[in-house]
Amino acid sequence: MAKAFLAEQSRTAVRRLAGVTRDEFDELFHEVVHLPEVDLALQVELPALMTPELVRARAAVDDPDEFDAALGPVVSSLDTPTRRAELARVVVDLAEAGRVDADVAAVAVIDLTTSDSALFTSSVAEAVGVAAGAARTPAGLVLVAG
Numbered sequence: 818m819a820k821a822f823l824a825e826q827s828r829t830a831v832r833r834l835a836g837v838t839r840d841e842f843d844e845l846f847h848e849v850v851h852l853p854e855v856d857l858a859l860q861v862e863l864p865a866l867m868t869p870e871l872v873r874a875r876a877a878v879d880d881p882d883e884f885d886a887a888l889g890p891v892v893s894s895l896d897t898p899t900r901r902a903e904l905a906r907v908v909v910d911l912a913e914a915g916r917v918d919a920d921v922a923a924v925a926v927i928d929l930t931t932s933d934s935a936l937f938t939s940s941v942a943e944a945v946g947v948a949a950g951a952a953r954t955p956a957g958l959v960l961v962a963g
Contacts, residue, residue, distance in 0.1 A: 819898035820902075821916075822906075826905050830922075830924070830927050834920065834927075841920075845924040848924075849921060850936065850939045853939050854943060855917065855938065855945035857941055859904065859908065859943075860943050860947065861895055861942070861944050863948055870894060871945070874945045876889050884942075886946065908925045908960045909956050
């Protein structure tokens, strides 16, 4: 069901972006990577059980190289069609509400259908940063890591 939803949304997104140039697409894609900073709903929910991979990623948030290395296994463990479809639904809903540009949302949906989704990775990275207290929530709050 999640894969079918993503495929349907992707077809709609492709039609929407039919006249967009490569440069415009690249600019829109740059905005996609920053979407998880807009709304907490665009951050993948982290598991309540702290896995060793998640502990490592949280501990590495202040070291960009170590964080990038630690993030991969966390992303892989959380990456499912259902989670991608949930992100797509949120992006579409935020676009319909006027909180996200419709073209940015279209690029986000297309990105979520790729094997190495930048939005999904960014969503996990931002969630880990917020959970570790190293990044602010979209409302500007800093969570105290526990």
